[in-house]
Amino acid sequence: MSRYVLGLSGLYHDSGAALLCDGKIVAAANEERFSRLKHDSSLPVHAARWCLSYAGVKIEDVELVAWYEKPLRKFERILVNQILEFPRSFTAFRRSTFSWLTDKLWVRNRLIKELGVPASRLVFGEHHRSHAASAFYASPWTDAAVLTVDGVGEWATTTLYQGGGEGLAARSELRFPHSIGLMYSAFTAYLGFAVNDGEYKVMGMAPYGRPRFVDEIRRVFRLGDDGAFEVDLDYFSWHWSATDSFTEKLVALLGPPRFPGEDFDPKRPEDQRFADIAASVQQVTEDALVGLATRLHRDTGQRRLCLAGGVALNSVANRQILLRSPFEELFVQPAAGDAGGALGAALWAWNEVLGGPRVDVGLVPGLGQASPDEQTGEMLSDLKAHFERLDDDTLVERAAEDVADGKVLGWVQGRFEWGPRSLGHRSILADPRRADMRDRINARVKYRELFRPFAPSIRADVAHRYVDLPAGGEQPAQWMLLVAPVKDPEILPATTHVDGTARVQTVYEAQNPRYHRLLDAVEARTGHPALLNTSFNLKGEPMVSSPVQAYATFKRSGLDVLYLGNFRVERGGVDG
Amino acid sequence: MNIALADRPLWLLSWLVWRLIPGRGAVKLAEFSFTELGSGLDMLAAVEETPRREMRARYFQHALDELRHSELFRNRARAVGGSGGRAEAVLDDLGYIDSHGIRGKTSLFQQLGEREFLAFVWVAESRAAQQFGVYIDLLGTDPSTKEMFNNIARDERFHIAYSRAELDRMIAEGEGRAASWAVLRVRVRRLGEAWLRFSRVLGDVMSGLWLGIIYFIGVGPFAWLARRTERPKLGLLPVAAALPPRELAWEMG
Ligand SMILES: [Fe+2]
Ligand SMILES: [Fe+2]
Ligand SMILES: [Fe+2]
Numbered sequence: 001m002s003r004y005v006l007g008l009s010g011l012y013h014d015s016g017a018a019l020l021c022d023g024k025i026v027a028a029a030n031e032e033r034f035s036r037l038k039h040d041s042s043l044p045v046h047a048a049r050w051c052l053s054y055a056g057v058k059i060e061d062v063e064l065v066a067w068y069e070k071p072l073r074k075f076e077r078i079l080v081n082q083i084l085e086f087p088r089s090f091t092a093f094r095r096s097t098f099s100w101l102t103d104k105l106w107v108r109n110r111l112i113k114e115l116g117v118p119a120s121r122l123v124f125g126e127h128h129r130s131h132a133a134s135a136f137y138a139s140p141w142t143d144a145a146v147l148t149v150d151g152v153g154e155w156a157t158t159t160l161y162q163g164g165g166e167g168l169a170a171r172s173e174l175r176f177p178h179s180i181g182l183m184y185s186a187f188t189a190y191l192g193f194a195v196n197d198g199e200y201k202v203m204g205m206a207p208y209g210r211p212r213f214v215d216e217i218r219r220v221f222r223l224g225d226d227g228a229f230e231v232d233l234d235y236f237s238w239h240w241s242a243t244d245s246f247t248e249k250l251v252a253l254l255g256p257p258r259f260p261g262e263d264f265d266p267k268r269p270e271d272q273r274f275a276d277i278a279a280s281v282q283q284v285t286e287d288a289l290v291g292l293a294t295r296l297h298r299d300t301g302q303r304r305l306c307l308a309g310g311v312a313l314n315s316v317a318n319r320q321i322l323l324r325s326p327f328e329e330l331f332v333q334p335a336a337g338d339a340g341g342a343l344g345a346a347l348w349a350w351n352e353v354l355g356g357p358r359v360d361v362g363l364v365p366g367l368g369q370a371s372p373d374e375q376t377g378e379m380l381s382d383l384k385a386h387f388e389r390l391d392d393d394t395l396v397e398r399a400a401e402d403v404a405d406g407k408v409l410g411w412v413q414g415r416f417e418w419g420p421r422s423l424g425h426r427s428i429l430a431d432p433r434r435a436d437m438r439d440r441i442n443a444r445v446k447y448r449e450l451f452r453p454f455a456p457s458i459r460a461d462v463a464h465r466y467v468d469l470p471a472g473g474e475q476p477a478q479w480m481l482l483v484a485p486v487k488d489p490e491i492l493p494a495t496t497h498v499d500g501t502a503r504v505q506t507v508y509e510a511q512n513p514r515y516h517r518l519l520d521a522v523e524a525r526t527g528h529p530a531l532l533n534t535s536f537n538l539k540g541e542p543m544v545s546s547p548v549q550a551y552a553t554f555k556r557s558g559l560d561v562l563y564l565g566n567f568r569v570e571r572g573g574v575d576g
Numbered sequence: 577m578n579i580a581l582a583d584r585p586l587w588l589l590s591w592l593v594w595r596l597i598p599g600r601g602a603v604k605l606a607e608f609s610f611t612e613l614g615s616g617l618d619m620l621a622a623v624e625e626t627p628r629r630e631m632r633a634r635y636f637q638h639a640l641d642e643l644r645h646s647e648l649f650r651n652r653a654r655a656v657g658g659s660g661g662r663a664e665a666v667l668d669d670l671g672y673i674d675s676h677g678i679r680g681k682t683s684l685f686q687q688l689g690e691r692e693f694l695a696f697v698w699v700a701e702s703r704a705a706q707q708f709g710v711y712i713d714l715l716g717t718d719p720s721t722k723e724m725f726n727n728i729a730r731d732e733r734f735h736i737a738y739s740r741a742e743l744d745r746m747i748a749e750g751e752g753r754a755a756s757w758a759v760l761r762v763r764v765r766r767l768g769e770a771w772l773r774f775s776r777v778l779g780d781v782m783s784g785l786w787l788g789i790i791y792f793i794g795v796g797p798f799a800w801l802a803r804r805t806e807r808p809k810l811g812l813l814p815v816a817a818a819l820p821p822r823e824l825a826w827e828m829g
Contacts, residue, residue: 036617036620037670037673038670039670040670070827070828070829071828071829072827072828072829073829076829080802082795083795083798083799083802084799084802084803086791086795086796086798086799086802087791087792087796087799090788090791090792093787093791093795094784094787094788094791097787098780098783098784098787102783107828108828120826122826123825123826124825124826124827124828125825126820129820159815160812166819167819168819169818169819170815170817170818170819171814171815171818172812172813172814172815173812173813173815174811174812174813175809175813178810194668224811226811226812227812228810228811228812230810230811260664261654261664295812349825352819352822352825353822353825378629379623379624379632382629382630382632382633383623383632383633383636384633546624548620548623548624548636549620552620552636552639552640552643555640556640556643556644
């Protein structure tokens with residue numbers, strides 16, 4: 001009989017659910033794809049129910065349900081800090097204590113009541129161990145060093161592990177309030193972006209600047225030589241404030257913060273200062289991570305490093321870890337943030353609580369929901385869409401033709417992606433040779449900050465012709481989690497950032513057959529098996545999951561054509 | 577100005593709030609943006625869930641309208657409130673949607689079923705049209721916002737019309753009693769929800785007071801003691817148990 005384990009995360013950042021069958025991933029999804037609320041952090045009820053129904057099992061058939069952290073330990077940390085920060089922690093106390101007393105402390109009861117989990121089968125992992133498990137047990141390696149870095153879990157903000165046959169042995173950790181993730185988020189806020197959402201934007205802004213504030217930032221975020229770091233708490237307020245993460249002292253040091261929503265023009269001196277600060281924060285973050293990795297290498301003597309936690313989504317820093325630390329190979333779990341903690345909790349429960357055998361978990365880009373073509377066709381005709389059904393060959397040929405014609409495509413194929421990146425299942429695609437594509441997509445679909453680059457998908461076997469991927473970076477590159485210098489910026493200008501790099505996704509046939517075939521067909525027309533690939537969503541919304549959502553987003557945007565499974569949908573139909 | 581008698585208190589209250597509290601107008605627009613987003617998502621779910629396929633196009637059109645309204649309100653809130661204001665904070669806080677659309681465990685459509693869902697649409701849209709009428713009058717001083725409200729009001733007329741037509745069809749088909757019951761149940765439910773919202777606000781205020789007392793009386797002395805003890809340690813610290821014992825997996829702390 002098959003053995004099932006369900007992992008769940010939430011009530012803090014992005015929530016998610018992941019189901020294992022005999023240790024292999026059956027289904028995994030972020031809650032936001034069902035609730036349609038970006039970064040939804042509520043109890044992942046929809047995602048969990050969907051995982052179960054996808055596998056055709058009931059909650060009673062599940063051997064263990066694993067929550068990704070220890071709620072009581074987290075509450076303890078929050079209370080202790082508020083006591084230490086009396087009386088300026090008053091507002092934070094009132095807010096967080098209320099939400100804890102009324103909601104978060106009851107997670108056990110809620111899981112029993114809302115999902116019907118039998119109490120005896122409910123286990124609670126540790127936040128960082130869940131991150132670590134999500135990377136180590138999903139990696140192809142039986143021995144590796146594991147580094148987890150995020151904002152904060154229970155107490156830990158950074159943990160160093162050695163993974164082996166006996167499991168994940170924790171070696172050392174750094175604790176709240178000293179945190180790389182919280183420091184990066186504080187600067188995200190300082191630079192006028194939303195915390196827990198705009199961190200990518202800081203990374204995108206950094207190449208416009210010079211790191212001339214490194215000394216100042218190192219003064220407030222001190223790096224030791226053993227990999228440890230220390231935050232000067234006079235400059236930050238995440239340990240006591242409910243709303244702010246930095247203080248007036250930081251403003252005195254670096255100048256006034258950037259207003260949210262303001263345009264960014266690096267030619268303006270004030271914006272140049274912001275770009276310089278972004279570059280400096282990015283560099284200090286990289287230095288800190290390289291320091292930790294070097295220390296971990298010394299402690300473990302491993303050649304390979306697994307990385308998880310929100311900070312592992314920093315694809316620029318990932319490159320620096322590969323280049324500057326002694327590790328030779330890198331693995332990053334695609335859902336490195338807290339939603340991915342659901343997968344980690346499940347993998348921890350399977351491997352370390354149940355003692356199940358270590359297996360290849362079958363990590364592929366698409367682990368979410370799919371829609372059968374019959375349903376899609378029925379829906380499209382009910383909605384009076386202009387569409388035609390194509391066979392597999394014609395579909396790929398027509399799509400490639402549209403790309404070569406300069407059209408912007410919506411591309412919805414198979415199961416939706418696990419993690420924050422779109423990897424060719426729920427994508428907006430275009431020809432990366434056209435420099436104007438970036439502005440066109442921004443103007444008509446994404447409406448996002450012009451300084452943010454778009455990423456290319458390139459067929460894995462020829463990726464080295466276009467970008468300089470560091471050795472040992474094959475794993476993160478398939479999840480679009482590694483930035484690499486572009487060899488000739490003239491060839492794919494729409495996906496090359498100002499500093500001549502690209503956040504490339506390498507595409508393999510085994511994992512992504514239809515997308516791989518599309519790249520072949522595109523190559524036949526443009527000479528390059530490469531596509532501009534950005535997530536299929538409008539600004540501020542989660543990626544589309546169902547055909548109806550995809551069609552609605554298509555109608556609301558300036559996309560030229562939509563590929564929904566085997567259907568090609570054009571504009572027209574009800575109201576154009 | 578032709579405002580129904582019943583809406584005069586609302587009008588007066590809104591007028592006072594919008595005129596006298598700076599930034600309140602923008603916050604109201606931001607909140608409306610969530611109301612519309614909520615009903616847009618409710619409608620989109622209905623497209624997928626209705627067993628009556630002929631209703632799909634209607635619901636879909638309705639969903640697109642509401643999502644567009646949400647966008648319009650969002651942009652107006654930003655334009656009126658300026659960057660970095662209260663309205664911006666509201667727009668960033670998805671928690672606001674809780675009091676509007678897509679409720680919790682299942683979609684609104686699944687909770688209500690087709691008949692009651694249509695009754696809900698009709699009741700909610702009619703009420704919203706009245707309220708927007710009030711706001712159009714209030715915002716006479718700002719032509720762009722006024723135009724936006726007028727624009728939206730045109731769509732709302734379509735929403736009222738088709739949901740009413742569906743209810744009338746039920747009546748014509750001899751389901752008049754069931755349709756009236758559905759409308760009544762929706763009205764009662766909305767009253768209940770309004771009461772719930774009110775008591776939640778009241779509860780928030782009360783719990784805030786209590787927590788304030790606990791904080792200053794209960795936490796204060798601890799804080800004084802804590803000052804004399806050590807702060808959390810710095811640097812890379814050893815972990816108590818490299819591999820936590822298996823039995824601890826069932827513990828929450
Ligand atoms: Fe985390
Ligand atoms: Fe509306
Ligand atoms: Fe409406």
